[in-house]
Amino acid sequence: MFDATRERVWQAHTDPRLLAQWWGRGNKLVIERYEFERGGHWRFVEHSDHGTHGFEGRFREVVPMERLSMTFDWDGMPGHPAVTTAAFEDLGDGRTKLVSTMQFYTPGERDGMLNSGMEGGMNESYVALDALLAGMK
Amino acid sequence: MFDATRERVWQAHTDPRLLAQWWGRGNKLVIERYEFERGGHWRFVEHSDHGTHGFEGRFREVVPMERLSMTFDWDGMPGHPAVTTAAFEDLGDGRTKLVSTMQFYTPGERDGMLNSGMEGGMNESYVALDALLAGMK
Numbered sequence: 001m002f003d004a005t006r007e008r009v010w011q012a013h014t015d016p017r018l019l020a021q022w023w024g025r026g027n028k029l030v031i032e033r034y035e036f037e038r039g040g041h042w043r044f045v046e047h048s049d050h051g052t053h054g055f056e057g058r059f060r061e062v063v064p065m066e067r068l069s070m071t072f073d074w075d076g077m078p079g080h081p082a083v084t085t086a087a088f089e090d091l092g093d094g095r096t097k098l099v100s101t102m103q104f105y106t107p108g109e110r111d112g113m114l115n116s117g118m119e120g121g122m123n124e125s126y127v128a129l130d131a132l133l134a135g136m137k
Numbered sequence: 138m139f140d141a142t143r144e145r146v147w148q149a150h151t152d153p154r155l156l157a158q159w160w161g162r163g164n165k166l167v168i169e170r171y172e173f174e175r176g177g178h179w180r181f182v183e184h185s186d187h188g189t190h191g192f193e194g195r196f197r198e199v200v201p202m203e204r205l206s207m208t209f210d211w212d213g214m215p216g217h218p219a220v221t222t223a224a225f226e227d228l229g230d231g232r233t234k235l236v237s238t239m240q241f242y243t244p245g246e247r248d249g250m251l252n253s254g255m256e257g258g259m260n261e262s263y264v265a266l267d268a269l270l271a272g273m274k
Binding site: 058060078 | 175176194197198206208210215217220240242
């Protein structure tokens with residue numbers, strides 16, 4: 001749940017200038033490609049003290065203010081894409097519920113991603129997103 | 138089973154100049170990208186009388202002469218990748234067995250691909266590959 005309107009939460013997820021401010025959790029994020037439409041490609045490269053990590057995929061569903069789905073392929077396991085889907089729900093009173101899921105082909109791929117530290121990274125990203133949304137008011 | 142050595146069958150699957158001669162089944166095939174290594178990208182565009190079809194993906198496993206695996210995303214269902222894997226087995230006497238599989242995330246995606254006429258297209262491709270291999274002797 002975010003203390004921000006659905007429009008703001010949607011913007012933060014789809015405007016590359018805003019994405020660059022929270023997705024990397026304080027690390028430099030270079031958005032190499034962001035073709036925001038069904039079938040378009042995206043590629044982000046995160047630069048941290050521990051090295052460089054590339055992520056990329058293709059948009060499969062773009063329903064403005066409602067649903068956003070894309071493939072997600074990490075350079076560390078190339079060719080093993082997951083599918084991320086985010087659903088945006090307006091709760092009224094300037095609050096928004098975000099239901100974000102990540103589907104994997106196999107349990108092994110899921111575990112590989114979890115063991116890479118992804119869960120902690122996502123939580124840090126959401127903390128950064130909270131701060132960004134608070135600043136957008 | 139192909140009446141050609143494993144080296145020839147491998148070459149026909151991995152040399153873009155040779156791929157362009159059979160993959161498109163007589164249609165013009167433009168190989169826009171072919172980064173032949175784990176993590177590299179590929180993109181083929183087939184031009185036929187019925188229109189243009191793009192296909193792309195990322196190499197996930199490249200074991201020379203033995204195994205080749207990649208994601209396969211058709212522009213008609215973008216962001217719904219399948220995984221193709223080909224295993225090359227030397228049968229001796231200049232013959233090679235090829236076991237080619239295509240895995241989908243969901244039955245619906247499998248059926249969508251089959252209904253697109255893909256199975257007939259693949260059979261036509263293999264006829265064209267047979268002819269190419271015969272000419273390489």
